[in-house]
Amino acid sequence: MSAPSTENTPVQGGNTANATASAAYDAALQVIAAVEPRVAEATRAELRDQRASLKLIASENYASPAVLLTMGSWFSDKYAEGTVGHRFYAGCQNVDTVEALAAEHARELFGAPYAYAQPHSGIDANLVAFWSILAHRVETPALEKHAxxxxxxxxxxxxxxxxxxxxxxxxxxxxxxxxxHLTHGFRPNISGKMFHQQQYGTDPATGLLDYDAVRAKAKEFRPLVLVAGYSAYPRRVNFAKMREIADEVGATLMVDMAHFAGLVAGKVFTGDEDPVPFAHVTTTTTHKSLRGPRGGLVLAQEEFASSVDRGCPMVLGGPLSHVMAAKAVALAEARQPAFQDYAQQIAGNAKSLAEGFLTRGANLVTSGTDNHIVLLDVSSFGLTGRQAESALLDAGVVTNRNSVPADPNGAWYTSGVRLGTPALTTRGFGHDEFDKVAELIVDVLANTKPGTTKAGGPSKASYVLGDGVADRTKAASAELLDKHPLYPGLELS
Known part of the structure; x- marks a missing residue:
């Protein structure tokens, strides 16, 4: 079974929209080429590469031409430090308009009391959230104490x-x-340096969150901030339970929904699985499953709004006004009814991908998925994640290596490969296509062997891909991709 038609989605567009986009991009590339032709050619090459690859990186997607074109505007030339109506620079009335629109769409889309559209990235959004919580919970009481x-x-x-x-x-x-995620207290990251941090894991037997274990850890450690959310956990989270745990120990619940924000916006995650009503502060990126520009958002309950609103100058410098404008466009797209169909298809396709692996004897962390992520343990193929990632790339399948629970190969080589369905779902892939993708990946990995080091020992990085495997995988991929072209009708001279 194939996915619903994407012919008239914001990314695929219609004939008129694509003809207009083609003219716009052609004109833009001609202007760029007149100054630095190598940049123009690299831009064309990137489109060619994306069209020809099976993109399965869970944190990537394809933004619409409207979103992409919005970023290439003179909003890029404007400094706008401060907040809407309260800037440190003059002449920001138009920036006020687009930032207010981005925040309005975010509030309406997620049902949040407050939204802050300035963070440049997900990490910036998390820094704003952390320092806003510290300002609200630590700084403000200290100031009140000293009058x-x-x-x-x-x-x-x-x-x-x-x-x-x-x-x-x-x-x-x-x-x-x-x-x-590394911003959730990983020691080499700033989050692990600015906090006294500890971490909770998953059940060693199932790979699933054990809420009783999280509660016990929280009661022992008594954190000021309890962070929920994930970048490579292939299951849903009960945020009502996480809020209960936070309340029991007097912690602020912060949820990082960067990966699954599109599933929240698209009403795949509702009730206890929707983090926004339960978190004091929620952060997200605007790309990934939201299919917008690369950037961040912070959503908050009213009590934290004034602290979050100080993100600039507390953590951020001048906001990227052209990206905020693109966020407004992308969030407006996500408020259309078709986005809910898209989000449902993301989750359905992930199940099809997982089932395709399991029926072919591959090992998955948690033995499946109920979000957009499939985490494949490649140790059964005798490979590290780095070897598997590289072999798949040679075959035209774009993934990223990722740790698995208690990973013996650490965070660099890893034992896993993370796969996500948002990007290919945007192209129109459905259940049958994702089953075929699983078949192709298993074929590549089954025909890849570890290489050796210069000293002749086993290598964690080098590999040997069987003869003809890359070519036959690319040929099979091309058949799938040709049925679901990326930006169809958008042609560059």
Whole structure:
């Protein structure tokens, strides 16, 4: 069975839209080529490569021509530090318009009391969230205690005490190998340096979240911030339970929904699986499953709104006004009824991909999926994640290596490959196509062998791909891709 037609989606468009987009891109590339032709050619090459590849990176998608064109505007030339109606630069009335629209669409789409559209990325969104929580939970009570309005009015001694308190708060987040993100307290990341952090994992037997274990860890550690959300956990999360745990220990619940925001927006995740009503602060990117520009958002309950609104200058510099404009366009697209069909298809396709692997004897973390992620354990093929990722790329299948729980190969070589369905779903792939994708991947991995080091020992990086495997995989992929062209009708001279 194939996916519903995407002929009139924002990405695929219609004949008139694609003819207009072709003219726009051709004109833009001619202007670029007049200054630096190598950049223009690299841009053309990127489109060719994306059209010819099976893109299965869970954090990537295809934005619509409207979103992409919005970013190439003179909004890029404007500084707009501050907030809507309260800027540190003059002449920001048009930036105010697009930022207010982005925030309005975000509030309506997610049912959030407050939205902040300035973060440049997901990491920036998380930094804004962390420092907003610290400002709300630590700084504000300190200022009230000393009867002052801002930190500049504190004595040096009181300021030093506050600085110590701000830098010594506790954070509890999901461990990287269990599926968490590096910004959830991973020590090499700034989040692991600015907090006294500990991590919770998953059940060793099932790979699933054990809420009783998370509760026990939280009661023992007593964090100020409990972080929920994931980048490589192939299951849903009960955010009502996570909020209960946070309330029991007096923690602020922060949810990073960067990966699955499209499934929230598209009403695949509802009730206890929708994080926005339960989290004090929710962060997300606007690309990935939301299919917008690369950027971030912060959603918050009213009590945290004023703290989040200080993201610039607290953490951020000048907002990227051209990207905020593109966020407004993408969020407007996501509010259309067709986006809910798209989100449902993402989740259905992930199940088809997982079933395709399982029927062919491959091992999956948690033995399946109920979101957009499939995490394939490649150790059964005798490979590391790095070897599998590289062999698949040679065959035209774009993935990324990823840790699995208790990974013996660490975070660099890994034992897993993470796969996601949003991008190919945008192209119109359906259940049968994703089953075929699983077949192709298993064929590549089954015909890949580990290489050896210069000393003759086993290598974790080098590999040997069987003769003819890459060519036959690319040929089979081309048949699938030709049925679902990317930006059909958009032709560049």
């Amino acid at each position: 002052v309005k801002n930190v500049n009015e504190l004595s040096e001694g009181d300021w030093e005490t506050l600085r110590h308190e701000l830098g010594n708060q506790r954070l509890l987040g999901m461990s990287l190998d269990a599926g968490g």
